[in-house]
Amino acid sequence: MLSPEIFNFPAPESLFQVEKFEGKVPLNNQNINNFHYNHLVTIIIPDSAKLEQLNEKVTQDCSYYKILGLKLEDLVSLKFICGFIRSGKLSLLSIDRRIDCDTCFGLDPYGQLLVTVDKETYQSLGLEGSISHFTRKLKNHFTITVDLADEKLIKNTSRLSKLKTCLGRLEKCSVIVTWKPPNEDICPSSIAKYFSDLGYVVKQCTPNFRRHTVYSKVPDFDLGSIDVTNAKEFAEWLGFVSIDGDFQEDPSGYLSSYVVPSATGVAKKIDCLQWRGFFTATDIKEMIEQIIKTTNLANLPWISIYIQGFSDSPVSWTNEEQHYYTNGDNGYIIIFNKENGLFCIQKCSRKRYKDVNKYK
Structure with a gap:
């Protein structure tokens, strides 16, 4: 039996915002700095721009580590907090989890530990949290935020011990982690040695690279006078390039086809990394600087960089909850040339959805 009127359910709302800038790319923009868990980076450049050195630099400088079966309580120790959280910038994220039904957690570079749990797990932990924004009526999902960089927490040994005991009740979970030392004299692999000394299996990972041409x-x-409608159409075209779409104009045999909007001239070679x-x-900021350094912006009409987050990270921007009732498609695009540029920000709606159980 078919579910009643499923075809009438509205699609999740999505927000598309455009922010313009002039001159150099503002690396201190909040859209870059507040997006902590980046998973996919796509660079699209026209006219056969040469970026042979970029992949080598990204592979070397953006390595990270996978830790199997981490006990969350091991993050709450004076040695770890003082050596890694309060010194340098550490980012950690649970993996192989489902944000809508599993316990997920992340630790951002500012020492904020955010854990999302279901109702039963929350009641068993003994930690203070809040109801998820998306389950205000059902009250079946909770978020817990702990500032591990707080000096008051470090000085209060009894509170630290209680926190460690509570987190010890959570199941083990594999994580990925990266650490930026406070100075160049310290090796970033120190974080791997720390967990290895605790008996964990630690694996070094490097970004997976793919390149194609269309x-x-x-x-x-025109970047200097583009409006929201033009920016959205151009972003859609960039998305089609990124998935290596078929730009053949003959739609025979296809139920649907894509036509480049308001395009003139001949087809050009477009590189996608x-x-x-x-x-x-x-x-991300170091990659942008490297792109500017290795390309001649004066000879390029534009360069685009698309950043996509993890679909199952507990937060998207800053401490804004991940939208697990939709599709978690939070991300942003930077399109720029020598004189102008813009940020195209894609965010899910914060709309609260009704209880899906009543439709069963």
């Missing part, structure tokens, strides 16, 4: 007409637009891994905001 030939397509480029939509007509993609990395999948675990990138911090610092990694």
